[in-house]
Amino acid sequence: MRVDGQPRRTLWPAATLDALFVIDQRQLPHRLAIESLASVEAVFVAIRDMWVRGAPLIGATAAYGLALQANVDASDDALRGAAMQLSSARPTAVNLAWALQRMLRRLLPLPSALRADAAWREAAALADEDVATNQAIGRHGLQLLSALQPRRDGVLNVLTHCNAGWLATVDWGTALAPVYQAQAAGWKLHVWVDETRPRNQGASLTAWELAQQGVPHTLVVDNAGGHLMQRGQVDAVIVGCDRVAANGDVCNKIGTYLKALAARDNGVPFYVAMPLSTLDINLHDGLRDMPIEERSAREVTHIGGRAANGDWVEVQLAPDGCAAANPAFDVTPAALVSALITERGVIAARPDDIAALAAATP
Amino acid sequence: MRVDGQPRRTLWPAATLDALFVIDQRQLPHRLAIESLASVEAVFVAIRDMWVRGAPLIGATAAYGLALQANVDASDDALRGAAMQLSSARPTAVNLAWALQRMLRRLLPLPSALRADAAWREAAALADEDVATNQAIGRHGLQLLSALQPRRDGVLNVLTHCNAGWLATVDWGTALAPVYQAQAAGWKLHVWVDETRPRNQGASLTAWELAQQGVPHTLVVDNAGGHLMQRGQVDAVIVGCDRVAANGDVCNKIGTYLKALAARDNGVPFYVAMPLSTLDINLHDGLRDMPIEERSAREVTHIGGRAANGDWVEVQLAPDGCAAANPAFDVTPAALVSALITERGVIAARPDDIAALAAATP
Numbered sequence: 001m002r003v004d005g006q007p008r009r010t011l012w013p014a015a016t017l018d019a020l021f022v023i024d025q026r027q028l029p030h031r032l033a034i035e036s037l038a039s040v041e042a043v044f045v046a047i048r049d050m051w052v053r054g055a056p057l058i059g060a061t062a063a064y065g066l067a068l069q070a071n072v073d074a075s076d077d078a079l080r081g082a083a084m085q086l087s088s089a090r091p092t093a094v095n096l097a098w099a100l101q102r103m104l105r106r107l108l109p110l111p112s113a114l115r116a117d118a119a120w121r122e123a124a125a126l127a128d129e130d131v132a133t134n135q136a137i138g139r140h141g142l143q144l145l146s147a148l149q150p151r152r153d154g155v156l157n158v159l160t161h162c163n164a165g166w167l168a169t170v171d172w173g174t175a176l177a178p179v180y181q182a183q184a185a186g187w188k189l190h191v192w193v194d195e196t197r198p199r200n201q202g203a204s205l206t207a208w209e210l211a212q213q214g215v216p217h218t219l220v221v222d223n224a225g226g227h228l229m230q231r232g233q234v235d236a237v238i239v240g241c242d243r244v245a246a247n248g249d250v251c252n253k254i255g256t257y258l259k260a261l262a263a264r265d266n267g268v269p270f271y272v273a274m275p276l277s278t279l280d281i282n283l284h285d286g287l288r289d290m291p292i293e294e295r296s297a298r299e300v301t302h303i304g305g306r307a308a309n310g311d312w313v314e315v316q317l318a319p320d321g322c323a324a325a326n327p328a329f330d331v332t333p334a335a336l337v338s339a340l341i342t343e344r345g346v347i348a349a350r351p352d353d354i355a356a357l358a359a360a361t362p
Numbered sequence: 363m364r365v366d367g368q369p370r371r372t373l374w375p376a377a378t379l380d381a382l383f384v385i386d387q388r389q390l391p392h393r394l395a396i397e398s399l400a401s402v403e404a405v406f407v408a409i410r411d412m413w414v415r416g417a418p419l420i421g422a423t424a425a426y427g428l429a430l431q432a433n434v435d436a437s438d439d440a441l442r443g444a445a446m447q448l449s450s451a452r453p454t455a456v457n458l459a460w461a462l463q464r465m466l467r468r469l470l471p472l473p474s475a476l477r478a479d480a481a482w483r484e485a486a487a488l489a490d491e492d493v494a495t496n497q498a499i500g501r502h503g504l505q506l507l508s509a510l511q512p513r514r515d516g517v518l519n520v521l522t523h524c525n526a527g528w529l530a531t532v533d534w535g536t537a538l539a540p541v542y543q544a545q546a547a548g549w550k551l552h553v554w555v556d557e558t559r560p561r562n563q564g565a566s567l568t569a570w571e572l573a574q575q576g577v578p579h580t581l582v583v584d585n586a587g588g589h590l591m592q593r594g595q596v597d598a599v600i601v602g603c604d605r606v607a608a609n610g611d612v613c614n615k616i617g618t619y620l621k622a623l624a625a626r627d628n629g630v631p632f633y634v635a636m637p638l639s640t641l642d643i644n645l646h647d648g649l650r651d652m653p654i655e656e657r658s659a660r661e662v663t664h665i666g667g668r669a670a671n672g673d674w675v676e677v678q679l680a681p682d683g684c685a686a687a688n689p690a691f692d693v694t695p696a697a698l699v700s701a702l703i704t705e706r707g708v709i710a711a712r713p714d715d716i717a718a719l720a721a722a723t724p
Contacts, residue, residue, distance in 0.1 A: 029681035192687075195662065195679070197559060197583040203663075203680045211681055219662055219686040221559040222585050223617025227692035230619070230649065255585025257592070261623040287592065300557065300581055301565075303665060305677025313677050315667025317557070318565045319391035319573055324581040325554075330589035 054168020059099030134172035141178025164240025174273035248334030248349030249286020416530020421461030496534035503540025526602025536635035610696025610711030611648025
């Protein structure tokens with residue numbers, strides 16, 4: 001996608017294959033900070049501290065982390081140790097583990113001397129495949145959207161939660177890929193952007209990337225979506241996901257479930273863009289068994305932003321000593337999901353359909 | 363209720379009856395700022411700019427505003443003009459208009475010379491009645507809560523949205539009155555406090571007043587409530603209201619509707635504390651006809667808090683030039699409301715029950 005009019009991906013290797021460049025997304029929307037990561041430890045920190053976030057981008061970043069490891073010590077133990085460390089950086093995103101497993105499967109059968117070269121190529125292949133995956137999700141999602149009748153003004157209104165756009169992936173995004181393809185096809189459309197407390201990925205990332213691509217959008221607080229749906233101002237909800245269970249339950253950013261409830265109550269379709277890498281076929285009952293990351297209370301009690309003088313300042317919102325809970329994800333039951341948009345087509349969020357797709361996936 | 367251990371109301375007249383003292387609630391939770399309002403204009407600004415907020419407190423504040431007007435010019439035109447001005451300060455709260463109408467009905471039949479004295483007495487009576495109303499809501503709500511079985515640990519978990527506590531009223535609060543009475547009765551209970559974006563009345567007001575009263579509580583983002591209910595961590599939701607229609611539809615802070623949907627989906631009772639002054643018997647269909655205040659986009663794109671150096675600082679959260687929509691309220695359909703807790707008892711959110719209560723109300 002475009003940044004300041006130039007095409008860019010969200011991560012790319014140094015030409016010398018000794019570092020990975022990423023955007024420190026914590027500094028958006030106020031500053032585009034491109035950082036060089038030159039060690040497994042640096043990649044671990046970038047994932048743990050959410051310089052990069054979004055399940056597909058986390059996976060690609062971790063893959064390059066193993067390539068960095070292979071540069072310095074490509075032994076079985078070293079690669080497995082690095083994979084263990086990287087996989088612990090974020091507990092919920094299933095394709096962090098998926099990307100690391102794929103890298104290990106590719107590398108461990110090779111002689112040590114060939115592993116570094118293979119690792120950089122495999123990470124690049126994984127990144128390229130993510131781009132192709134998202135383009136395919138975009139095409140399939142566009143077909144779904146084209147069946148909808150805009151409720152007002154001939155403008156298709158899409159609501160999204162969190163950031164499942166370009167910035168959450170290597171390119172294109174998952175939930176936003178259909179939006180970008182609709183834009184490219186010349187549709188009139190408009191996106192309602194949930195700010196997505198507590199980390200405000202909607203306000204700081206989704207709003208920023210939509211502005212960069214020139215897609216009309218309006219920021220709202222997370223509380224507003226139900227009201228907008230009641231008033232007929234939303235034609236479809238599209239969100240990404242961090243993990244989908246075999247029964248179709250969807251784990252995504254905290255608050256997604258509330259939007260799914262409102263969508264059902266108002267007859268608005270609720271679509272989940274699901275790259276197959278986020279499917280966890282071994283997790284049978286999402287609502288019961290999905291692990292939910294509990295993050296720092298400080299993300300709730302404090303918030304950072306740009307002060308009038310241009311400085312980034314963190315301010316306290318809650319009383320001194322106030323206790324806060326911060327579950328980072330919730331689970332939307334499959335019954336509330338109108339369809340899953342995968343790179344291999346649109347399916348129902350039902351165990352049979354999911355199992356069939358998984359069985360047909362190489 | 364208590365502030366720093368001392369009993370206090372949220373507003374009180376000067377002993378000389380030439381000013382009204384209120385708390386500038388915009389400065390909470392970081393500073394307890396008590397301000398003197400000495401003119402209708404000052405009262406208008408305090409209501410419009412939300413130094414005071416909460417339907418009952420707005421009504422009582424406006425009533426004292428007319429008393430201030432009566433001090434300087436108690437003619438019919440002057441009182442009516444002041445009432446018109448004050449009623450325009452906030453468009454949604456029905457008991458702003460209710461309080462002003464009550465004052466005019468009391469004052470206009472009197473000779474001008476007697477009006478100022480009567481105005482101060484009537485405003486004081488209105489404030490005292492609000493206290494009695496909230497105590498009665500607390501008693502009736504406590505009976506409802508006592509029928510619930512805590513789902514875990516023997517602790518009753520209540521979730522509330524926005525601030526419908528002491529700070530939203532003259533004393534006790536509406537939604538929190540049953541909580542405070544449960545505390546006084548020695549119950550084990552805990553309150554989940556929605557931060558309530560965009561103005562964060564939960565984080566800054568509800569959390570503060572619960573801490574002042576010593577009620578255990580945990581702050582969460584508005585996105586979290588559905589997840590908490592899925593996990594059995596909420597035994598009841600109690601919210602206040604700004605206006606209730608004749609059909610039982612409830613207008614309250616934006617986001618209330620989403621919590622009501624989650625409560626229904628998880629079998630959690632959803633109670634609305636409704637002083638009869640917030641009932642608008644002439645509004646037949648709340649969902650269709652409730653006017654919804656649209657507030658400044660800046661409340662969404664910027665936020666204020668206390669910086670590390672102790673200064674209050676406003677920071678920008680969204681990209682430069684980002685459009686934002688800010689509907690301040692939403693409407694929860696009557697079908698999602700388990701019961702309305704009024705000062706005259708608990709009723710169903712049904713047209714017949716509401717009409718019967720309205721008919722029996724003097």
